[in-house]
Amino acid sequence: MSDYTIPRPVSGDVVELILDDHRLFEALMRDLRDSSADRAAARSAFASVLIAHGEAEEEKVYPRLRRKDAIDAHEAEHGEEEHAEINQALLDLLECAGTDTQKFDDxxxxxxxxxxxxxxxxxLTILNPAREDVSEQDRRDLGAAFLEVRGRHLDEGVTVDTVRALVEEAREDGLLDDEG
Incomplete structure (x- = not known):
């Protein structure tokens, strides 16, 4: 997979759209582990879709699922904490100068x-309840809202400074331990 065109669907069930991105993350991670792949391009695509996805979930998906009682406050906050940890790991990945070093592999x-x-x-804890507790029409509406925010972030692009700012914001919001 050397062509890193990020899919830009225009509609869909939010659960399926999120799962499609999850599979895309896994494919890009495989390329990041593959020394024969264009790791710099894979890293760039991975960063873009990861940030767009996470921001769209936090802005649109988690709050709506809470209002629908599909998830509780703890699950929404835990999801945000995990996004913060992922963003910290992404920052570490983006700050690696080369892609052929032990530091990059680590x-x-x-x-x-x-x-x-x-x-x-x-x-398991967010998408399964959403499947069961949220109507198909609401999942489609939520899919459109998710894609709108995801698309906006993809259009804006992601730089190491974007990710650094998100990590700093998460730290200020108490979502990250100060061990990083």
Missing amino acids: AVEAMNEVLQHHLTEEE
Whole structure:
């Protein structure tokens, strides 16, 4: 997969759209681990879609699912804490000068660990209840709102400074431990 065109669907069920992004993250992670892949391009695409996805979930998905009682305050806050940890891992990955160093490989491994934990937990504790407790029409409406914010962030692009600002904001909001 050397063509890193990020899919830009225009509509869909929010659960399916989120799952599609989760599978995209996993494919990009495979390329980040593959020394024969264009790791710099994979890292750039990964950063863009990861930030767009996380910001869209926090802005549109989590608040709406809370109002629908599909998830509770703890699950929404936990999701935001995990996004903050993922953003910290992403920052570490983006700050690696090269993609052929042990530091880069270590950053990929750390990213994969926090990402896989979050994907599994989100699919079990947020997406499954959303499937069961939120009507199909509401999931489609939420999908449109998710895609609008995701698209806006993809259009704006992601730089190391974007991610650094998100990590700093999360730290100020108490979502990150100060060990990083």
